[in-house]
Amino acid sequence: MTPLLEQVYDPNDFRRQGHALVDRLANYLEACPTLPANPLVEPEDLLTTFRTLLAKKAKPEELYELMLRHSLHLHSPAYMGHQVNPPAPLTALSDLLNGIINGSTAIYEMGSTGAVMERLVIEAFAKLLNLSPTTGGFMTNGGTLANLTALLAARAAKWPEGDAWKGGNGHFRPCVLVNEQAHYCIDRAVRIMGWGEEGIINVPSDEAYKMKTEQLDEIISDARNRGLTPLAIIGSAGTTSTGSFDDLVAIADVAERHGIWFHVDGAHGGALHLDPDRQHLVLGMKRADSVIVDFHKTMMTPGLTTGVFFKDGSDAYRTFHQKADYLLSFDSGEEDWANMGRRTFECTKNMMSLRVFSLLSVYGPEVFRDYLSSVNNIAARCAKAVRQFPELELAVLPETNIVCFRYHPKTKGLSLEDVNGLNQMIRAQIIQETDFYIVQTKLRGLVWLRCTFTNPMTSDEHVGKMLQEVKARGEALIDLRNGMPVF
Ligand SMILES: Cc1ncc(COP(=O)(O)O)c(C=O)c1O
Known part of the structure; x- marks a missing residue:
């Protein structure tokens, strides 16, 4: 030494x-x-x-x-930006402990405590999220990887010719159906699996940015006529830009009727069953073959901390079929829950379960209910406040903690391009000149200011002040424009 x-x-x-x-x-x-x-x-x-x-x-x-x-x-409390929650300090202490013991969860003998906690977290959340009693699963590094992993299981379960893992894609042309508003990682997962552009069918969304589920039957039959095999329908719970929830019951019905895998991307809102006022939005989730949920978006943990749940727990073992003589026997046929690496993309994997387990064991499940209700209610009150301003426009009534709105004084005769440019400038000024951090998104060609309320300490006063700042900047920019073109 x-x-x-x-x-x-x-x-x-x-x-x-x-x-x-x-x-x-x-x-x-x-x-x-x-x-x-x-x-x-x-x-x-x-x-x-x-x-x-x-x-x-x-x-x-x-x-x-x-x-x-x-x-x-x-x-x-002025943080109102992207979907990242302020971690509970207790979870930071868990990470400190984890940083010293550096437990990996690939194989039990290298990370026994992590493996046990991971199983218990999945079991606890299967119940808390009202999933089927047959549910099993694991944790992985983020929603992007979780969606890919779930779709790999869908491929293994629904591949008509047997085994893509051995034979590759061959002449088979699978596809998935997903809300056009879905997160880009679904598109990415499909392309990683080698299904190309035709592998992803974007289902149109309605005025609330929810999937037009009434079109699913026709889209499925059209895809089949084109030689494609619809393999999975993916429900968004909710979408990234507006937090809109697809009708999961309707999707479950269609998927069942056609024998198609039903996956729910619940990275953002998959935990909504814990909010008593909003449980109806995830009613059909129980019927999904697979569901993913990001704890680092709405359950107070640091990233990345994601749960992957399978209605039939044995589906979790379908994703990977490899042999690694020094580590694991992937094809042993046994459901070997304690050696997590058989089911996860990662080999070495951080013991992320400790973050969730510590919250569960120290504060109890009520802590998740309190958090979700608090941040979702802030968004509902923000939407109400937006409506008090004649110059502000709401994109859609928020279903969770995401609010999209914009400055748009109807009396000023602004073109759509003007309104887009104006809101981009307002956001830039808000970030540079005020304490607030808000982001922006584009919906059907229109620029909207976007707030995700993740901090339960954000008060109505903070929200009101932010809206006033937006309005004041919009007015000043329009006054300035009367002298010269600024947007
Ligand atoms: C609906 C949805 N799915 C998936 C993801 C990707 O999750 P992650 O950033 O954990 O990979 C996001 C991220 O914002 C999301 O909103």
């Missing part, structure tokens, strides 16, 4: 640095209520700051200080 390595592994250094970091983080959390949500600086400037730090031998506290100063502040 060199003196340097002795220092690296010194428990006393760790104790000192760790106590200092926890104190620093607690101070940070105390300060967050008044911090601007996103202290963005130009990329080149930030690069120089970190390059300078790297060039000298920094103390850990210098690095931590810089990190906290320049990071997105998810715990600020």
